[in-house]
Structures are given as C-alpha cells and as structure tokens.
Amino acid sequence: MAPDCVGTEVAAQAAALQPGQVLLLENVRFHPQEEQNERTFAQHLAELGDAYVNDAFGAAHRAHASTEGVPRCMGAGASGLLMEREIAYLDETLRCPQLPFTAVLGGAKISGKIELIEHLLDRVDALLIGGGMAYTFFKAMGLEIGDSLLEEDRIDTARQLLTRVEKGGLDLQLPVDCVVADRFAADAQVQVVACDAIPRGWQGMDIGPQTRQRYADQIARGGTIVWNGPLGVCEMVPFAQGTQQVALALAAATREGAVSIIGGGDTAAAVAQAGLAQAMTHISTGGGASLECMSGRVLPGVAVLDDEES
Numbered sequence: 357m358a359p360d361c362v363g364t365e366v367a368a369q370a371a372a373l374q375p376g377q378v379l380l381l382e383n384v385r386f387h388p389q390e391e392q393n394e395r396t397f398a399q400h401l402a403e404l405g406d407a408y409v410n411d412a413f414g415a416a417h418r419a420h421a422s423t424e425g426v427p428r429c430m431g432a433g434a435s436g437l438l439m440e441r442e443i444a445y446l447d448e449t450l451r452c453p454q455l456p457f458t459a460v461l462g463g464a465k466i467s468g469k470i471e472l473i474e475h476l477l478d479r480v481d482a483l484l485i486g487g488g489m490a491y492t493f494f495k496a497m498g499l500e501i502g503d504s505l506l507e508e509d510r511i512d513t514a515r516q517l518l519t520r521v522e523k524g525g526l527d528l529q530l531p532v533d534c535v536v537a538d539r540f541a542a543d544a545q546v547q548v549v550a551c552d553a554i555p556r557g558w559q560g561m562d563i564g565p566q567t568r569q570r571y572a573d574q575i576a577r578g579g580t581i582v583w584n585g586p587l588g589v590c591e592m593v594p595f596a597q598g599t600q601q602v603a604l605a606l607a608a609a610t611r612e613g614a615v616s617i618i619g620g621g622d623t624a625a626a627v628a629q630a631g632l633a634q635a636m637t638h639i640s641t642g643g644g645a646s647l648e649c650m651s652g653r654v655l656p657g658v659a660v661l662d663d664e665e666s
C-alpha cells in the first residue's frame with residue numbers, strides 16, 4: 357500500500373514493482389485535483405503505469421482525473437470485466453431490448469429521474485410508476501394527496517409528461533391504490549385507500565394491494581424489465597410490501613426468460629434483503645452512473661475507453 361497516489365516516493369514504489377506484484381494507491385479523492393480533473397495530476401497518475409483499465413462503473417459518470425484524465429493522457433484505456441458487464445446490460449441490452457419492454461420507476465423524487473422517465477417513455481411498452489414520485493403526478497392531476505411527498509417545482513413537469521402520454525398513446529401507469537399513514541413512522545396508523553381518496557393529514561407510503569397485483573401482472577408479461585427505485589418506504593416493514601412484491605415478480609419473470617436489470621442503491625439493497633439478488637439478470641453496482649446510462653447518456657469514463665464503441 358502506497359502512502360499517497362502521486363509523488364516521488366509513490367513513483368519509486370511503482371518503478372520497483374516486479375512482475376506479479378500490485379501496488380495499491382491511497383484514495384485519489386484526498387487531492388482536490390482528482391475531482392477537478394486537473395491535467396498535471398492526471399499526468400502524474402498516468403506515469404505510474406503502462407496501461408489503464410477502469411472497472412469502477414459506479415464512478416464512470418464523473419469526468420475526474422482517475423476516470424477520464426488518466427486514459428486521456430495515456431491515449432488508451434480498457435474496460436474491466438465488471439465495467440464490460442454493466443455496459444452490456446445498461447447500454448447495449450436497453451438499446452435493443454427483448455420485447456415487451458417494461459420499466460418500473462419508484463424512489464423518492466421525480467427530479468432525480470426526470471431524464472430517465474423522458475428517455476424511457478417512448479421506448480418502453482409500459483412504464484409503471486410508484487414510490488414518492490407518484491404523488492407529484494397525482495397533484496398534477498388535481499387530486500388530494502394529503503401530506504404525501506410533493507415536489508412543488510415539478511408539478512408542471514409531471515403535467516407535461518401526462519399530456520405527452522395522452523397525446524402519444526403511451527402507457528404510463530400510476531398506482532390505483534396506496535397504503536397511507538397518519539405520520540412518517542413504522543408504528544403509524546395505516547389504511548389502504550384509492551389514490552383519489554387520500555385523506556387530508558395522511559401520507560402515501562406504499563403502493564396498495566390492487567396496484568401490486570396490476571404491476572406484478574404487467575411485469576410477468578415483460579421480455580425486458582428495468583427497475584429503479586423502491587415502490588414505497590421500504591426501510592419500514594409496514595411499507596415494504598409493494599417493493600417486495602415487485603422484486604418477487606421480477607424474479608419470477610426472469611425465471612421465465614425475461615431479462616431483469618436493476619439500478620439504484622436502495623433498490624439493489626431491497627432486492628438483496630428479499631434474498632433475490634441471484635434471481636435477477638443484472639444488478640448494477642452504480643447508482644448515479646446507472647441512472648445516467650439508462651437515460652441514454654454516454655458516461656465520460658466510458659467514452660474515453662477505446663475498447664468501447666461509444
């Protein structure tokens with residue numbers, strides 16, 4: 357283990373390496389030049405070796421010195437095996453998916469996933485929405501959402517998306533019922549209501565049983581299914597059922613030959629907690645990187661690798 361990632365001592369340690377030996381460098385982010393993608397810093401890193409392999413897919417959406425500057429300085433770079441697998445599923449498979457193509461999007465907010473929703477809308481056969489982001493859509497439809505999670509500044513965006521869906525004959529599905537609680541707590545009072553009947557003072561915490569069944573049926577028909585974001589507040593046991601049922605449906609569809617691709621840290625954790633990680637085709641190691649990749653963006657840390665077409 358080197359005491360730093362650049363400097364004369366590290367350069368000497370790297371130069372003294374014998375075949376079969378590995379030198380682990382200190383975290384590059386201790387230097388502000390890493391995130392600044394500073395040219396001289398990248399050059400110093402590049403001088404430590406003869407070839408560059410990037411296997412850090414989770415950081416490939418960052419144009420930092422270690423992800424973009426070094427291969428640029430060296431004039432060449434290759435993907436590691438994990439990187440290759442991530443790109444194969446999140447980019448190549450999604451560009452030409454086995455049909456029908458279904459997307460399940462949840463999580464807290466629309467704002468973090470707006471590009472993904474827009475990119476997927478025209479491509480998928482069905483887009484199933486759950487989680488906290490559903491309530492901004494309901495608000496845009498003029499429904500009462502009580503104290504549910506709302507992004508005031510995204511109501512217009514949600515309205516525009518709904519208009520696009522209506523005009524384009526696209527299939528965007530919102531929950532029909534939800535589990536509401538009288539406060540944001542695992543021991544809150546709970547009831548199941550239709551999504552157009554959320555009582556004032558209550559908040560939507562999970563998709564309801566009817567929605568779970570609808571979404572499970574839709575997933576069962578999928579040839580390729582991508583999933584990003586929990587369908588409810590899955591960290592709290594009473595509100596984890598929607599997420600669990602979707603995970604089970606994806607696992608069953610995968611057994612029947614569908615390709616299932618999971619992105620997002622919380623989503624991956626929920627799948628692992630349900631003991632279903634091995635039942636999915638691919639679970640991405642990247643949060644932000646998988647979102648950007650699935651949104652159709654070419655990641656800077658991938659574009660610079662000359663063994664990648666993009």
Ligand SMILES: Nc1ncnc2c1ncn2[C@@H]1O[C@H](COP(=O)(O)OP(=O)(O)O)[C@@H](O)[C@H]1O
Nearest residue numbers: 463464487488560561585588589620621622623
């Ligand atoms: N109805 C809801 N109200 C509030 N938060 C929610 C709701 N549904 C899901 N969430 C929250 O969304 C978070 C995960 O969202 P996100 O970070 O987008 O997922 P990922 O990490 O898989 O990308 C979780 O902490 C979960 O509790």
Ligand SMILES: O=C(OP(=O)(O)O)[C@H](O)COP(=O)(O)O
Nearest residue numbers: 414415418621641642643644645
């Ligand atoms: O953990 C990571 O990303 P993720 O939380 O989006 O999966 C990567 O290391 C990127 O981290 P960053 O968002 O600090 O650049």
